[in-house]
Amino acid sequence: MSVQPPARPRSRERARAGTAVGVDHVRGGWRMVGRYVVLVAVALLVLFPIYTTLVASLKPGSKVLDHPLLPGNFTLQVFRDAWTEGRLGRYLWNSTVVAVLVTVAQIATSLMSAYAFAFLRFPLKSFWFVVFLGTLLVPLEATLVVNRRTIDSLGWLNSYQGLAVPFFATAFGTFLMRQVFLQIPKELREAGQMDGLGHWGFMREVAIPLVRPTLGALALFSFLTSWNQYLWPNLITTEEKMNTVQTGLRLLNSSVPDIERFNVPIAGTVIAALPIALVLIVFQRQLVRGLTAGAVKG
Amino acid sequence: MRHVANVRLESITKVFDGVTAVDDVDLDVADHDFMILLGPSGCGKSTLLRMIAGLEVPTDGTIVIGDVVVNDIEPKARDVAMVFQSYALYPHKTVRANIEFPLKVRGVSKPERAVEADRAAESLGLTEYMDRKPGQLSGGQRQRVALARAIIRHPAVFCMDEPLSNLDAKLRSETRAELVALHRRLDSTFIYVTHDQVEAMTMGTRVAVMSRGRVEQVGTPQEVYAKPATTFVAQFIGTPPMNLLPPGVAEQGDLIVGIRPEHVGVDPSASLRATVQLVEHLGHETLLDTRVGETRVMVRLDGDAVGPEIGTEIGLDVPVRHWHRFDPATGRRVDS
Amino acid sequence: MSGRSLGRRGREWMLALVMLGPSAVILGVFVLYPLGRAVWLGHQRCDAQAKNCATKSWSEYTDVFQSREFQHSLWVTVKFALLTVPIGIALGIGLAVLADRHLRGIGFFRTVFSSTVATSVAVASLMWLFLLQPSRGVLANVGWLQDLFPVIKSPGLLHDPGTALSGVALSSIWANLGFTFIIVTAGLQSIPRELHESAYVDGAGGWRRFTNVTIPMLGPTLVFASVVLTSRAFQTFGEIDLLTAGGPTPQDSTSTMTYLIYGRTSPIKSDAGLQSAVAVLLFIVLLVLSLLQLRGIEKRVHYGS
Numbered sequence: 001m002s003v004q005p006p007a008r009p010r011s012r013e014r015a016r017a018g019t020a021v022g023v024d025h026v027r028g029g030w031r032m033v034g035r036y037v038v039l040v041a042v043a044l045l046v047l048f049p050i051y052t053t054l055v056a057s058l059k060p061g062s063k064v065l066d067h068p069l070l071p072g073n074f075t076l077q078v079f080r081d082a083w084t085e086g087r088l089g090r091y092l093w094n095s096t097v098v099a100v101l102v103t104v105a106q107i108a109t110s111l112m113s114a115y116a117f118a119f120l121r122f123p124l125k126s127f128w129f130v131v132f133l134g135t136l137l138v139p140l141e142a143t144l145v146v147n148r149r150t151i152d153s154l155g156w157l158n159s160y161q162g163l164a165v166p167f168f169a170t171a172f173g174t175f176l177m178r179q180v181f182l183q184i185p186k187e188l189r190e191a192g193q194m195d196g197l198g199h200w201g202f203m204r205e206v207a208i209p210l211v212r213p214t215l216g217a218l219a220l221f222s223f224l225t226s227w228n229q230y231l232w233p234n235l236i237t238t239e240e241k242m243n244t245v246q247t248g249l250r251l252l253n254s255s256v257p258d259i260e261r262f263n264v265p266i267a268g269t270v271i272a273a274l275p276i277a278l279v280l281i282v283f284q285r286q287l288v289r290g291l292t293a294g295a296v297k298g
Numbered sequence: 299m300r301h302v303a304n305v306r307l308e309s310i311t312k313v314f315d316g317v318t319a320v321d322d323v324d325l326d327v328a329d330h331d332f333m334i335l336l337g338p339s340g341c342g343k344s345t346l347l348r349m350i351a352g353l354e355v356p357t358d359g360t361i362v363i364g365d366v367v368v369n370d371i372e373p374k375a376r377d378v379a380m381v382f383q384s385y386a387l388y389p390h391k392t393v394r395a396n397i398e399f400p401l402k403v404r405g406v407s408k409p410e411r412a413v414e415a416d417r418a419a420e421s422l423g424l425t426e427y428m429d430r431k432p433g434q435l436s437g438g439q440r441q442r443v444a445l446a447r448a449i450i451r452h453p454a455v456f457c458m459d460e461p462l463s464n465l466d467a468k469l470r471s472e473t474r475a476e477l478v479a480l481h482r483r484l485d486s487t488f489i490y491v492t493h494d495q496v497e498a499m500t501m502g503t504r505v506a507v508m509s510r511g512r513v514e515q516v517g518t519p520q521e522v523y524a525k526p527a528t529t530f531v532a533q534f535i536g537t538p539p540m541n542l543l544p545p546g547v548a549e550q551g552d553l554i555v556g557i558r559p560e561h562v563g564v565d566p567s568a569s570l571r572a573t574v575q576l577v578e579h580l581g582h583e584t585l586l587d588t589r590v591g592e593t594r595v596m597v598r599l600d601g602d603a604v605g606p607e608i609g610t611e612i613g614l615d616v617p618v619r620h621w622h623r624f625d626p627a628t629g630r631r632v633d634s
Numbered sequence: 635m636s637g638r639s640l641g642r643r644g645r646e647w648m649l650a651l652v653m654l655g656p657s658a659v660i661l662g663v664f665v666l667y668p669l670g671r672a673v674w675l676g677h678q679r680c681d682a683q684a685k686n687c688a689t690k691s692w693s694e695y696t697d698v699f700q701s702r703e704f705q706h707s708l709w710v711t712v713k714f715a716l717l718t719v720p721i722g723i724a725l726g727i728g729l730a731v732l733a734d735r736h737l738r739g740i741g742f743f744r745t746v747f748s749s750t751v752a753t754s755v756a757v758a759s760l761m762w763l764f765l766l767q768p769s770r771g772v773l774a775n776v777g778w779l780q781d782l783f784p785v786i787k788s789p790g791l792l793h794d795p796g797t798a799l800s801g802v803a804l805s806s807i808w809a810n811l812g813f814t815f816i817i818v819t820a821g822l823q824s825i826p827r828e829l830h831e832s833a834y835v836d837g838a839g840g841w842r843r844f845t846n847v848t849i850p851m852l853g854p855t856l857v858f859a860s861v862v863l864t865s866r867a868f869q870t871f872g873e874i875d876l877l878t879a880g881g882p883t884p885q886d887s888t889s890t891m892t893y894l895i896y897g898r899t900s901p902i903k904s905d906a907g908l909q910s911a912v913a914v915l916l917f918i919v920l921l922v923l924s925l926l927q928l929r930g931i932e933k934r935v936h937y938g939s
Contacts, residue, residue, distance in 0.1 A: 032737065035732075035735065035737065036737070038732060039732060039733070039737075039743050042729065042732060043743055043746045043747070046746055046747060046749065046750065046808075046811060047746060047749070049758075049761045049762060049765055049808060050749070050753075050761070052765065052772045053761045053764060053765075056764060056772070108656070109656045109657040109660065110657070112652075112653040112656065112657070113653060113654050113656075113657040113658070115653055116649075116650045116654045117654075120646055120649060120650045120653070121643075121646060121650075122646065122647045122651075123647070128654070128658075131666075132657070132661065135661050135665045135666060137917075137920075137921055138665050138666075138669050138917060139865065139869055139916060139917055139920055140869060141869055141871070141891075141892050141895060141896070141913055141916060142668070142669055142672055142913040142914060142916060142917040143664060143665055143668035143672070143913075144668075144896070144913075145895070145906055145909045145910050145913055146667070146671045146672050146675070146910070147664055147668050150663070150664070150667075150668070165660070165664075166660070166664040167664075168656070168660045169656060169657040169658075169659075169660035169661050170657075171657075171661065174657060185384070185386070187382045187383075187384055187386040188386050188388065190353050190380070190382070190386065191380070191382060191387075191388075193352075193353065193372075193373050193374065194351065194352075194353075194373050194374065194378070194379060194400075195374065195400040195403050196373075196374030196400060196403040196404060197374075197403055199649055201403065205388075205399075206388055206390075209390045210390055224751075227754060228754035228755055228756075230754070230755045230756055230871065230872035230875070231871050231872065231896060234875075234896075235896065245754075245756070246754055246755065246756040246872070247756075249756045249757070249760060250875070250876060253760060253763075253876070262764075262767075262770050265764075266760075266764050269757050269760045269761060269764075272754070272756070272757055273752065273753060273754075273757045276752045276753075276754065277749075277752045280749075280751065280752045281745070370641070370642075
């Protein structure tokens with residue numbers, strides 16, 4: 001299929017009637033080629049760091065610069081080294097546990113509080129909603145000093161619950177789910193009432209199934225955010241075995257001073273990036289669709 | 299499952315934020331009635347229906363279904379089913395799942411649900427659509443699914459909120475007949491809201507004409523047509539509406555005189571004079587749009603009548619036996 | 635539904651309590667309480683565990699605000715934001731517009747452009763660390779780049795006080811590309827086609843349509859992206875920690891406010907009171923900025939009816 005448009009329309013009527021020449025169809029063979037060229041160039045630029053990292057990881061430190069863009073004779077041994085030296089297995093496990101805990105909890109709490117705001121009536125509802133939104137304004141950093149102390153006094157330093165519990169609720173998630181819940185026609189709720197559905201039943205049978213895409217996007221977003229946490233794990237883990245992947249990478253990087261083995265931490269980075277990359281490739285459309293349903297159009 | 303399904307509304311009032319939507323309404327719906335709540339938009343008919351269904355709680359008054367005062371009873375426990383104007387089908391469930399749903403919520407076993415659903419679907423001609431989703435159906439089909447979902451519970455009372463208004467004209471008249479047949483087949487009482495007087499006249503056993511939160515008149519379609527209780531009812535029922543002559547025009551006195559267009563004749567020797575504004579030849583009838591002074595008077599003649607010229611003066615024959623007299627202050631009918 | 639019997643209403647309130655409870659508790663304990671406590675701590679001086687606190691006066695806040703370290707970190711943070719946010723948004727718009735065409739395989743390009751969203755702070759920062767490493771990094775050893783910017787080789791982009799912040803900014807901008815691209819693309823797709831078509835029929839060429847239709851209609855999207863990117867810029871920690879550790883010393887050219895609070899080399903690491911004070915000030919600065927952004931841009935941009 002090539003987009004070969006007719007000649008530039010000379011009148012409004014012809015412009016409107018033409019279907020091949022829409023406003024965002026690229027017109028003219030040369031224009032199209034040009035655009036592809038630019039696209040490819042930009043794509044290469046964006047991928048450059050990822051690609052070179054990948055290539056560099058395959059070579060011993062001294063040879064990294066020989067041919068920066070080509071793997072040459074590569075060895076996969078470095079990945080095994082990065083894995084064991086970096087204890088990446090353990091750290092990946094930690095990150096996964098925490099991320100899963102946080103995601104499940106955030107879904108549960110967001111669903112419930114969003115439902116309350118969308119479908120229930122109770123005193124001072126607007127006030128509480130503003131308070132919820134207000135928490136979005138508080139930057140993470142402002143809370144961590146005190147949170148560390150709280151977690152410490154609970155004896156949760158160096159524990160999964162310490163890493164996860166502070167993030168079990170999110171105003172963003174509440175806001176997002178409330179937006180979609182509000183889009184459910186009121187008559188559907190009433191039909192549910194006539195059919196005998198109480199609130200929990202309605203949530204289970206109608207509300208949640210109808211908002212599944214957004215829910216999926218929220219889950220993805222929660223997982224990602226938790227996975228990418230850097231500051232908090234740094235603050236509350238002092239035992240090496242409780243490191244997450246992010247802090248573990250730092251450890252790996254600083255523990256390999258030898259320039260010859262420069263590629264080990266690089267390989268570690270590649271390994272650390274893989275799980276998320278895979279998850280995102282599989283779920284990318286859901287992420288975009290769900291996130292933008294609520295956030296931007298507001 | 300035969301239950302007594304009469305509905306009684308006593309002094310029902312509903313106020314929303316200072317606005318009185320329903321004002322001290324009394325209504326008796328007999329068992330197995332097809333009661334139509336008729337009126338223009340904003341008259342309170344939908345609100346009244348929703349209170350019967352349990353979706354709104356009356357500010358004052360009592361609602362009795364069967365012999366039970368249901369004011370504080372949840373909709374699901376009232377033995378009432380509702381068909382919404384927009385059908386309110388669950389978009390993510392199949393037709394079958396939609397129809398079965400009320401039974402599922404009540405814990406009916408799966409095989410039993412399937413039997414009932416099939417039966418309901420068959421009675422409405424939906425059998426071949428059972429596995430589709432509402433999004434794949436036409437408006438008329440969706441409406442029937444909504445009906446099936448209501449039927450499956452065998453409720454005492456069926457509430458319907460303008461169910462035909464989203465259908466095109468041809469479908470509407472077909473569905474009207476089907477609904478009447480349905481009513482005859484089932485055991486239930488129908489309470490039906492509409493603003494369309496044709497629906498009211500052709501479908502209902504009784505009609506309650508409402509305006510501004512009050513019931514103007516309750517009666518059979520014939521009663522409401524032949525003996526309207528107020529000027530509002532007189533002019534709401536019948537197309538073209540009844541002519542209302544101000545006091546003193548048709549006779550001496552201070553009462554408004556109403557007469558339907560089909561009862562007005564043209565008589566050159568009549569004392570009541572009118573000027574012709576417009577002549578409409580509709581084929582099956584001819585309508586004369588005339589003015590008596592400032593008042594508009596419509597005259598309905600046979601289709602083959604030759605209308606007078608526009609602007610001419612004619613005489614109107616208004617036989618007394620077809621008069622309806624109304625008190626100008628209250629709008630109420632006055633029977634001499 | 636309006637007007638319920640007392641029984642029904644009461645039950646609904648209970649239900650609301652149950653449903654809101656978990657979120658409220660967590661947010662209360664881990665967001666609101668810490669903020670309040672931090673404000674309180676800010677006017678005390680404590681040890682690292684926030685114990686043994688000596689209460690000073692509220693003027694501690696102004697002291698901290700006026701201190702050299704704070705002013706320096708504030709300036710660094712502002713510089714960082716000025717570097718990353720405008721460029722980030724411009725690039726996001728550029729990429730989004732570039733990919734906003736119905737071409738074959740455009741999905742592939744869109745995936746590539748959003749791919750940086752998959753990189754975590756640590757991963758992205760380390761990638762750039764490796765690229766910019768003077769002895770082994772690929773970018774530091776490209777001949778013509780070295781001629782243009784000798785600093786990348788000696789002492790290295792991240793080791794020179796003048797350019798270290800730009801190096802971190804480079805990494806940060808790249809890491810945020812995916813996110814900005816996704817947001818702007820969604821914004822573009824929400825612009826009604828008819829607006830473009832009507833401008834097109836009126837004879838507006840690509841650039842004119844861009845400035846007269848696209849940018850105005852993107853208003854809310856850009857505000858959103860800008861607020862988020864600015865918040866992120868002000869909260870930068872991981873990049874600094876991994877790339878420069880706040881240095882290079884003694885200028886501390888990359889010591890942002892967050893790094894001042896939590897950094898390894900931070901002078902106030904051992905006093906929770908001081909940390910809280912800076913944290914609270916950070917909160918206030920961010921709040922004011924966000925409000926300004928929302929107000930300022932809202933006035934100028936057309937939201938579409």
